[in-house]
Each structure stands twice: as C-alpha cells, then as structure tokens.
Amino acid sequence: MRGLNQKHIFFLFAAIYILVLAQVGWWALVFTRDADLISNLKLQQRSTTPQMVQEIQAEAYRRKLMFLSESLFFAGAACVGLAVLFRALRAERKSREVQRNFIEIVSHESKTPLTGLKFRLESLREKAADPEMARSLTLALEEVRRLSGVLEKTLDLNRSERHALQFESLCLAEVVQSVVHRLEPWLAAKKVQLHLELDPEIYVRGDFASLQNSVQSLLENAVLYNTTEPREVRITVLTRGSRAVLSVADNGPGIAVSDQSRVFDRFYRGQVASSVSGTGLGLYLARVIIEAHRGALRLVHVVRGACFEIELPRTRVV
C-alpha cells in the first residue's frame, strides 16, 4: 500500500466492493435461472398431477430462496470483511502519520538547542588555555556534529517515507559538487585526495537535498572507513544507456565478504564498527532514497577498495 493515499485506498476498496457485489449478484441470477430451468424440465419430462406441479414449483421456490439468501450472506460477509480491513488499514496509516509527525517535531525542536550547544562549546574552546580542555571540547563538538547528522538522516528518512520528496530536473554533477563544497574543510582535514570525473550534461529527476545526503553518506563512508594513507576517493558521473551512473570508489581495505550482503541493512555496522563512529543508518537511508527515485544503489565488486554505484533514470537535457 506504499504510495497510496487515503483517497486512493478508498477508491480501491470501493472498486473491490463493487466487484464482489457484481459477482455475487451474477451468481444469484445464474442459480435462480438454473432453478427455474430444472423445474421446467421436470414438468416437461413427466406426466404430472396438479399436486406434483405444486410440489415442483414449491421446490423451485425453495431453491431460489436458498440461492438468494446465500448470495446475500456472502455479499454481507465480504462487505463486513472489507470494512474491517479498511478501518484497520486506515488506523495503521494514521498511527504511522502520528509517529512521523512526532519524529519531525522532535528532530526540528532539537536543532535550535543543538546549535546553541555547538556555539557555547566553540566559545569555550576559543577561550580554553589548557590543551587537554581544548581537546575535550573538540571531541564534544565532533559528537554534536554526529548528533546533527543523525537528526538530518532521521528527517530524510521521514520525508522519503512520507513521499515528501520534491522532484525536479537537476544536474547530477552539481549534486556532487555541492556535497564536495559542503565537506571541503572536513576533506582537507582528513587529507583526502579527491578525483572528480563529472559529466555536466547528465540530468536526472530528483530531490536535490535527499540526493545530496545520499552522495554525502557514500563520500563520508569512503573516507571514514579508509585506513590507507593517503586516502583517495574517486567520484564519477557518467551514462550507461538510458541510465545515469554516479559511483564513489575508494582505495581503502574494502568491505569484508561477510558484511557485503548486509551493508544496506538498517543499523548494521559491520566488522569495523568499533573503530569508526556511526549510526548504521547512512547506507540504508541512501538506498531508500535512491529507490524512491526509481533508481538503484549497489555495492560493486572491485579489485581494491570499495565502490558504490547509484543508478538513476536519465532525463533529457533541454
């Protein structure tokens, strides 16, 4: 029932209801005709007394009554069943909506105090004379950054589940460039050698912010789980037939074979989880978002490092 709103569900149930009624009505009609036919045949085959005629007609009447009452019973039972199912479905959707609203309110309401906390910590770090104190405050700020990331991911997941993505024609290279621009200081601090191979003529239909977050998750993973010095990440945007393909590849240790089938599972962190902080939501969310774009996110087998590929339907360049 994903993708259907209340109106769609109502029409779907109304259509099923009408079909059930039509079917039952049809059965009732056919069986009552059969009852008439049988009684007529009986009357024609034998020489009948008036009493026998009465009995045959009474039997035909009973048969008709039985078929009609059975049809009515089935129609009623089907209607009650459908109504119960419809109500349950509506209640379930309503409770999911309440849950999503709650998540959205909590996430948004947390952002202002989180910003305040971040600025208070930055103020303290500027004033900290003790290097140990400054280091602790830097770590605290890193935790704030992580928490902000979790909130953003939660909101993104909520939006994709609510089908609140805003689709428009956009240049895939621009999505990558905006993510690189956003992460520039962080990439520089991690001494990442970034290689970009972006075809600027590739357009897709998508939600800019969600695609940005998906690409960011892939880029962050390519850096965070990469222990090779120097870290290298290659991002390419190219076409494959009618599809646009965005790939993010790194020169790290790659993903353990035992983890490969589960990397897209919600909250799954893999074997290196203890050495890298994370939520286990990034890849899961990225896949949900890409699938909402009628695309695919997959792990590609490469000789060295890890390579993730986003495939999306390509749109015409105007």
Next chain:
Amino acid sequence: MSDRICLVEDDPAISEFVSKKLSQEGFEVSLFGSADPVMDQAPGAYDLYILDWMLPGKNSGLSLCESIRKHSPTVPVLILSALSDPSHRVEGLKVGADDYLSKPFEMEELILRVNGMLRRRSWYRSLPAQGSVFEWDDCAIDFERLEGRAGNRTFQLTQKECMLMKLLVEKEGQAVSRDVILDRVWGYHLFPSTRTVDNFILRLRKYFEKEAGLPKHILSVRGLGYRFMR
C-alpha cells in the same frame, strides 16, 4: 562606515555567539529577541537582516521578512531556521528572503553568506552608466524601482529578475555563463541547479520579447549561457 545588521533570534546561546562573531568581522549588530520591536522601525535602518523563522510574540520571522520586503525591496534578508525541508526553504524564499540557512550551521558559512549578500547589493546599487533606467527597442527597465515596460505594458519585476537583467545589460553583446549568473545573482547554490537560471530567462523573455519562442534580445548561447543584444 560599517554595515548595520539586524539580528532577530530568540535563543540567547545562538544570538550572543553570532552577534559576537559578526561584530568581530566589523559589522554593527543590533540584537532583538522577537520580531515585534523591529516591525515598528523605519525602513532603511539596517543594511541586512538575519531573522530566525520561529520567534516569540505576535510576528514570526517570516511575517517580518514580508513587511521588510514591502518597504525595502532590495535590502538583503537571510532566514535562519531549524526547518530544513526544501518546502520550508521555498516558503522562506517566496516571502522575499534572499538566502536561507538551516540550523545547525557553521559560523564561517554565515559570515561568507552575509559578505556575499552585501557584495551583491553593493554591485546592484552601482547603476549602469546610463542611469537607473535602461531602454532598448520599445522596452525599458528601471533598476531602482524594479519596474519593466514592454510597449504600453508596465509591470513589476522581482529583485532577482532585475539583477539578472542588470548583469546581462552590463555585459551587452558578451556571453554570460550560467555559473557566473548563479554566482553574481544568487551567490550560493541556493536553488539547486543552473536550471533556475533558465527558468528566470524564460520569464524575462515573456516580459520583454515580442515572441518568447523567437527571442531577439535575450539570446541563448548553446552550451554556455545567455547574451543580451539591444
């Protein structure tokens, strides 16, 4: 003289830090905890406004932005908000904000955006050599009053439409790339794609060209951007 910034933010941790950092950058900052006292101030009191969306009191940051726009169509307004959905961003920009920054943000980014907005405003204020009104064919555009005329028809233009026209007019006869347009008119990739530029050009053609499908003045340069020809 330093630029005057009006900062309206009710969270003291944010407002104190932002105000301190902006002052360190040489701006003169006036701090308010709600939109109500700013509503009564004379237009032109500040060079730039930074407004939180959700504020205590009668007016939100959004209604203050609307009110500022009515009196001062060109003063830069930046909205700060915990609401980060694209729909909220669009809503903020629709009421006339020039930029939108969602919380939590980096102070360096806010300062960069403020400087960019002031730089663009100062560029826009420096009028073309021929004055505030530029005329061609039977069309005219008044960059100060944000007005356009095509034949007998006069119409109001938005600030961004005027900025885009000013950029094209300044570089008359030369091709201006979409990237340059985005940088000079929007500053940041506030709107996601260069397609935004194309949409604005379509609107300008509808205003000024006799046949929008066969433009004679606002021309496309394939693979690059646009060129204005008188």
